[in-house]
Amino acid sequence: MSEQVAPPPASDVAPPQPAVETPSPVEPEAKKPGARKALGIIGAIVVFVVIAGLKFGLATTIGNFLNKDETADAKAGDCIAELPEVTGTEEEEVDGAKVVECTSTDAAYNVVGRVDGQTETQAKTGTACDQYLKEGEEGYVFYSIEPGKTGYLLCLTKKA
Numbered sequence: 001m002s003e004q005v006a007p008p009p010a011s012d013v014a015p016p017q018p019a020v021e022t023p024s025p026v027e028p029e030a031k032k033p034g035a036r037k038a039l040g041i042i043g044a045i046v047v048f049v050v051i052a053g054l055k056f057g058l059a060t061t062i063g064n065f066l067n068k069d070e071t072a073d074a075k076a077g078d079c080i081a082e083l084p085e086v087t088g089t090e091e092e093e094v095d096g097a098k099v100v101e102c103t104s105t106d107a108a109y110n111v112v113g114r115v116d117g118q119t120e121t122q123a124k125t126g127t128a129c130d131q132y133l134k135e136g137e138e139g140y141v142f143y144s145i146e147p148g149k150t151g152y153l154l155c156l157t158k159k160a
Contacts, residue, residue, distance in 0.1 A: 069144055070098040074154055075114050076132075079107035083142065091124070097142065102159075109140065113155035120145045129155035 071080065079102040084092045100106045113132030122128060123143040132155040133139040140158075145151030 070096075071142065071144065071154065072152070074099050074111050076111055078102070078111045079104070079159060080109040080111060080142065080154070080156060081106040082108040083140075094142070107159055109142075109156040110159050111154050112139070112157050114152060115155070116152045117150050118143065118145060118153050119150055120147060123151075123153045128153060133157070 074080065078099050081098050081100045081104075083094055083097060102110070113129060115128040118128060120143075123141060123145055126139075126141045129139050129141055137157060140156040141153055142156055143151060143153035145153075
């Protein structure tokens with residue numbers, strides 16, 4: 001008979017330890033593409049404002065933004081809300097003139113004509129509106145012209 005020799009049991013071998021998971025290194029959060037896009041848009045707006053400020057003057061740019069000329073797009077057939085009453089060759093500065101629906105109770109004047117490219121001197125003569133007024137019809141001139149530049153004038157008649 002043959003004998004088998006087995007190695008003696010190892011008593012000084014430590015029992016196997018459970019595996020400990022080591023945390024993986026923390027990856028930095030990826031920047032959101034939306035944030036980068038928003039910064040790009042804000043940057044473009046800032047560049048636009050700076051260029052407009054340099055080209056047109058910062059005060060004029062801000063002033064035009066805050067005090068938009070509501071009659072700038074007025075044309076024949078539109079109506080204008082009540083304006084201060086003037087007679088003869090009187091002039092009065094007006095703030096807040098605006099185009100309104102002709103069916104509105106605020107409508108006080110009809111725009112019968114518009115003349116662009118007028119200087120302040122030309123507008124003050126009022127002759128540019130003669131072609132839009134009927135014989136004997138009382139007319140008014142409303143203009144928006146910066147000193148030393150050209151602008152537009154509106155030829156108005158009192159709304160019936």
